[in-house]
Amino acid sequence: MLRCALSALALLFLLVPPGVAQKTAQAKTIGKRMMCLCSCNQILTECNHVGCQVSAEMLAKLDQQVSRNEPEDLTIQAFVQEYGQKVLALPPSQGFGRVAWITPVVAGLAGLVVVGTMLLRWRRPASAVAGGGISPEILARARREAERESEE
Amino acid sequence: MDIFGSFALILAVVCALYAIAAGVAGIRARHPLLIKSARHAGLAVCVLVTLATASLVYLFLTDDFSLAYVAGHSNRDLPGFYKFAALWSGQEGSLLFWSWLLSVYTFIALFANRKRHPELMPYVGVVLASVQLFFLFLNVFAASPFALLAAPAHGGELRMVAAADGRGLNPLLQYPEMVIHPPTLYLGYVGFTVPFAFALAALLGRYPGEKWIHITRRWTMVAWCFQSLGILLGAHWAYAVLGWGGYWGWDPVENASLMPWLTATAFLHSVMMQEKRGMMKVWNFWLVFVTFGLCILGTMLTRSGVVSSVHAFAQSNIGPWFAGFLAAIAVVCVAAYLKNSDYLRSDNQLDSLVSRESSFLFNNLILLLACVAVLSGTLFPVLSEAVQGVQISVGPPFFNKVNIPIGLFLLFLTGVGPLLAWRKTSLESLTKNFGWPLAGGLIFGAICVAFGARDIYSALSLTLSGFVALTIAGEFIRGARVIQARSGAHFAAAVGHLTLRNTRRYGGYVVHFGMVLIFVGLAGAAFNQDQQAEMRPGSRLEIGSYTLVLQAFTSPPPGTENYNAERATIEVLRNGQPLMMLYPERRFYPASEVTSTMVAIHSTLKEDLYVVYAGRSPENQQPVIHAYVNPLVKWIWLGGVVLVLGTGLALVPSRQPVLAFQATTRPAGVFASAESPSPHAASLLRSGD
Numbered sequence: 099m100l101r102c103a104l105s106a107l108a109l110l111f112l113l114v115p116p117g118v119a120q121k122t123a124q125a126k127t128i129g130k131r132m133m134c135l136c137s138c139n140q141i142l143t144e145c146n147h148v149g150c151q152v153s154a155e156m157l158a159k160l161d162q163q164v165s166r167n168e169p170e171d172l173t174i175q176a177f178v179q180e181y182g183q184k185v186l187a188l189p190p191s192q193g194f195g196r197v198a199w200i201t202p203v204v205a206g207l208a209g210l211v212v213v214g215t216m217l218l219r220w221r222r223p224a225s226a227v228a229g230g231g232i233s234p235e236i237l238a239r240a241r242r243e244a245e246r247e248s249e250e
Numbered sequence: 251m252d253i254f255g256s257f258a259l260i261l262a263v264v265c266a267l268y269a270i271a272a273g274v275a276g277i278r279a280r281h282p283l284l285i286k287s288a289r290h291a292g293l294a295v296c297v298l299v300t301l302a303t304a305s306l307v308y309l310f311l312t313d314d315f316s317l318a319y320v321a322g323h324s325n326r327d328l329p330g331f332y333k334f335a336a337l338w339s340g341q342e343g344s345l346l347f348w349s350w351l352l353s354v355y356t357f358i359a360l361f362a363n364r365k366r367h368p369e370l371m372p373y374v375g376v377v378l379a380s381v382q383l384f385f386l387f388l389n390v391f392a393a394s395p396f397a398l399l400a401a402p403a404h405g406g407e408l409r410m411v412a413a414a415d416g417r418g419l420n421p422l423l424q425y426p427e428m429v430i431h432p433p434t435l436y437l438g439y440v441g442f443t444v445p446f447a448f449a450l451a452a453l454l455g456r457y458p459g460e461k462w463i464h465i466t467r468r469w470t471m472v473a474w475c476f477q478s479l480g481i482l483l484g485a486h487w488a489y490a491v492l493g494w495g496g497y498w499g500w501d502p503v504e505n506a507s508l509m510p511w512l513t514a515t516a517f518l519h520s521v522m523m524q525e526k527r528g529m530m531k532v533w534n535f536w537l538v539f540v541t542f543g544l545c546i547l548g549t550m551l552t553r554s555g556v557v558s559s560v561h562a563f564a565q566s567n568i569g570p571w572f573a574g575f576l577a578a579i580a581v582v583c584v585a586a587y588l589k590n591s592d593y594l595r596s597d598n599q600l601d602s603l604v605s606r607e608s609s610f611l612f613n614n615l616i617l618l619l620a621c622v623a624v625l626s627g628t629l630f631p632v633l634s635e636a637v638q639g640v641q642i643s644v645g646p647p648f649f650n651k652v653n654i655p656i657g658l659f660l661l662f663l664t665g666v667g668p669l670l671a672w673r674k675t676s677l678e679s680l681t682k683n684f685g686w687p688l689a690g691g692l693i694f695g696a697i698c699v700a701f702g703a704r705d706i707y708s709a710l711s712l713t714l715s716g717f718v719a720l721t722i723a724g725e726f727i728r729g730a731r732v733i734q735a736r737s738g739a740h741f742a743a744a745v746g747h748l749t750l751r752n753t754r755r756y757g758g759y760v761v762h763f764g765m766v767l768i769f770v771g772l773a774g775a776a777f778n779q780d781q782q783a784e785m786r787p788g789s790r791l792e793i794g795s796y797t798l799v800l801q802a803f804t805s806p807p808p809g810t811e812n813y814n815a816e817r818a819t820i821e822v823l824r825n826g827q828p829l830m831m832l833y834p835e836r837r838f839y840p841a842s843e844v845t846s847t848m849v850a851i852h853s854t855l856k857e858d859l860y861v862v863y864a865g866r867s868p869e870n871q872q873p874v875i876h877a878y879v880n881p882l883v884k885w886i887w888l889g890g891v892v893l894v895l896g897t898g899l900a901l902v903p904s905r906q907p908v909l910a911f912q913a914t915t916r917p918a919g920v921f922a923s924a925e926s927p928s929p930h931a932a933s934l935l936r937s938g939d
Contacts, residue, residue: 133643139501141645144494187645189630194638198630202623202652209615217608220529220600 125164128173129157133187141187156181252317255305256396259346262298262353263386265291269379277372277455285372289360292375295382296357303350306343306395310336315413319343319395325418325841327812335429336419341553341568342395344432349385351433351440356382359444359469367465373451381443384575392568418812418841427487435480435507439545441473442510445517446542449535453586456593460524463534467521468901470538474518475897477511482890493847493862495780495878497886500649502557505628506548509621513541516617519610526672527607531594532587533614539583544621546576556632602674609667616660623652654707658714661769664762665691665718668725687724691717705776712773715766722759722766729756750905757900764893767885774857774882782864784872785818794879796859797823801831803873813837815848818863818873822852834863834875857881 126143134145136152142160145153156177163173177185189195269291276284306319310333315321323336323343338344356378363371389395399411422428445466452462484504489497498504517537523530551557554569587594600607627644634642669675669683695713703709730744739747749756781793785800792798802819815837822829832850839846852859860878867874 130647133645139645140494140499141647144496144499144646182640184631184641184643186643187647188651189634189642189644189648194634195642197633198627198642198644198648201626201630202619205622205626206619209619213611213615216611217600217603220607221603 124170125157125160128164128170129160131174131187132156132160132177132185135181135185252305252309252314252396252398255302255309256390256394258298258302258305259386259390259394259396262295262302262349263383263390265294265298266379266383266386269295270376270383273372273376273379277376285375288372288379289364289375292360292379292382293357295379295386296353299346299350299353299386302389302396303337303346306346307334307337310334313416315416316399316411317395318397318399321399321413321416323416323419325416325812327841328416328419328424329812331426331429332419332424335423335432338432338436339419339423342389342393342397344436345385345388345393346395347433348436348440349382349389351436352378352382352385352443355440355444359447363465367457367461370448370451370455370457370462370465373455373457374447377447377450377454378443381447384571388568388571392571416841418839421813421837421839421842421844421846422491424813424839424846425487425491427483427490431480431483431487434476434483438473438475438477438480438507439510439549441469441476442514442538442541442545444469444473445538449538450583450586453535453590453593456590460528460531463521463524470514470518470521471897471901474511474514475894475901477507477514478897479890479894481507481511482887482893486887489883490849490851491846493849493864493876495778495860495862495876495880496775497883500624500627500646502628503548503552505624505649506544506552509548509624510541510544512617512621512624513537513544516614517541519617520614523607523610527599529599529607532591535587535594536583537614539579543576543579543583544625546572546579550576551628557628604670604675604680606667606670606672606675609663609670613660613663613667616656616663620653620656620660623656624649627652657769657772658707658710661711661714661718661765664765665714665721668759668762669721683721683724687717687720690720691715702777703773708773708776711769715770715773718766719763722763725759726756749899750902753902753904754900757896757898757902760896760899761893762896764889764891764896767889767892769889771882771884771886771889774880774885777881778878780876780878782874782876784867784870785875786872791875791877793877794857794859795824796829796877796879797826798832798861798875798877799823800873800875812841813839816863816873818861818875820850820861820875822859832859832861834861836863836865853884855882855884858883 129143130141132142134140134142134150134153134156136145136150138145138150138153142153142156159177159180160173163176168176174186183190183195189198191199269288272284272288272291275281276288309317309320310324311330313320313324313326315324319340319342320336323339324333328336336343338347359378360371360375363374399413448462448466448469451457481504484507485497488494488499488504514537517534520530520534520537524534550569550572554567554572556569602608627649630644631641634640665687666684669680669687671679691713694716695709698712699709703712726745726748729748730741733739733744733748734741737744737747779794781791783789783791785791785798787800787802790797790799799821800818801821803816804819805814805816815835817833817835820832820834822832830852832852834850835848837846837848838844847862847864850861858878858880860880862876862878864874864876866872
């Protein structure tokens, strides 16, 4: 009896809807601009939850919208109205969403300033490096380093 | 046995507390016996946590479902192999596992150095015991794996019960790779505690010079190797099990493992600046501190439920514990730095902007920038919700847009760095060393574009991969030729001799080559194709040069497995010719009532044919097959193997000391400029690079 119940349960679970195939290339393209909202953190067309009901429903809606030949942005806007801004895979480039885009740029520029400052501060005066041949100081240091590292 | 385990953990807490107290008292009083007893207490913690861990494993193997953790993560039909792996499949067990790994690392660090570094090791012992104490507190007070299963009885009281069977292990974890992926990743995370402990100890104890770096270099490399391997195994598991056709989704859990890897990679490079030139002392301390902090932050993010993730199998309300610990780490590190910053004065003299030193600085900048980009993207949804009350998603396209250019620049630096000499590189040597690798890279890139790699990032990645591979080959060839000229050895023997004589430098090049292979694999992602179709026996699905023919659709009779399966039998034709059979499955696990997929993959160096049985159509009950053609994926796994081998090579002590210095002084054409030896000549002066 238990076996029969489990088998029935198994069959039920195997019938969970697979991710609906997008009927057009346009639907696939639009789907890649949106997130699945099942908490998988994946874009809509790549939800990795087996038998995900959320993505199946969203993909079905997407196919419906695309079949009406609505412009891409209008389709996305319809999804934003229904699910909120979190449906967008990319943060918007206006409002608070800009912070997400600006942060790496600011971090990169700040890093460049720091590295540039460090390089300039560290740079030895030209007189210290001028002259021909290897200085005794460098030779002695190289020997010390070589000896020390040979011992490791 | 559960009481035994709990008791062992409580004793471990007592021992860790004693190790801290006796260690601090010993340091202050300079009392050798106190310091020795603190060390012994640290070693005893390992024994006790091992006993607690062993008892939990025993409880899993004996199906003791009176324990909530065992009942929640195992069942009677679960193979023994996975019962063992169930140890780290949930919050409580994985934290105990973390504690155990930390105690083993601590044991090795304390025992191996028991007669060395007498001024440093007491501090190290105290720091390690403090970190251990935090995790033991979690094990005992916040997330005990030995909690008994209880059910409400009449009158609302809780009564201890034993379940007839457990809920089973998460099906996604029932995959051989998942038995080794979490331990490997944890070995990485936990391993970074040791360099952190040595760094903080050196700062607190004002330990002279770069000694702490020499001591911890191998520790850091081991932890880094495990972290790399863990990340790659996780990516492979995601690819082979989750069935979405990808291996990296910029999931918060994936990001959490990547961030400390990035800072640790920066540390492994900048540490050479301190070793060779006495520079960047402050920077290196902070890199180690930040790496450790990111390990804790990542753990907090993914376990506290702050960010959601498909990988986060263990979520609870232990976030505040981690937040408190993270704050304590920050306070201790900042205080230790402010108190002892005068001790960190560096030589900090740069002879030229075109030098190895500059390239390391840029390498560090880029790695940290990547880390900031990943961290900000991971936290942004939480931040936007906190600031605006509306969550803004940051999906994989954002991470790709930001991190692909960063990664490509890093790849470029991987090729440039080894060509630059320490101190100063002359224009002549720059032109000489860059010329043919650059030309070779461009030719390779052009060939790839001609063969269809017409995506800007992919073409760039392949061009730079060719360039870096040639610079690495050039380093081996130039070095081997010098040895050949001096010893008359065969070229292959000269390469072997060269490598073994300076394993750190040439092991590092092998690691770089592994990264090149990984970038080649990543370049293929731009050309992924997929097709999904409802199929009935005999119907066909065309994708790329493949034709898939559904031959049969069966449900194998249940055997000894703890799941029921439906299996598609698919014949694969290539250009009309039979190639092979593939058997994608969909499994149902009655214990946990969860369904999972088993992907069928036909993998070649050129591309993977990746077939998923996605389920049956709800409309007509026909099986739905989702097929992908993913180019070059195998190169990523090959790159991972090479990376691990390279790290292993770099860990092997160099075979023999540096050859006589006089013998290498100014042979014809070796020194590119008067003041600066060429990178290669410089390598002959040093045993480590």
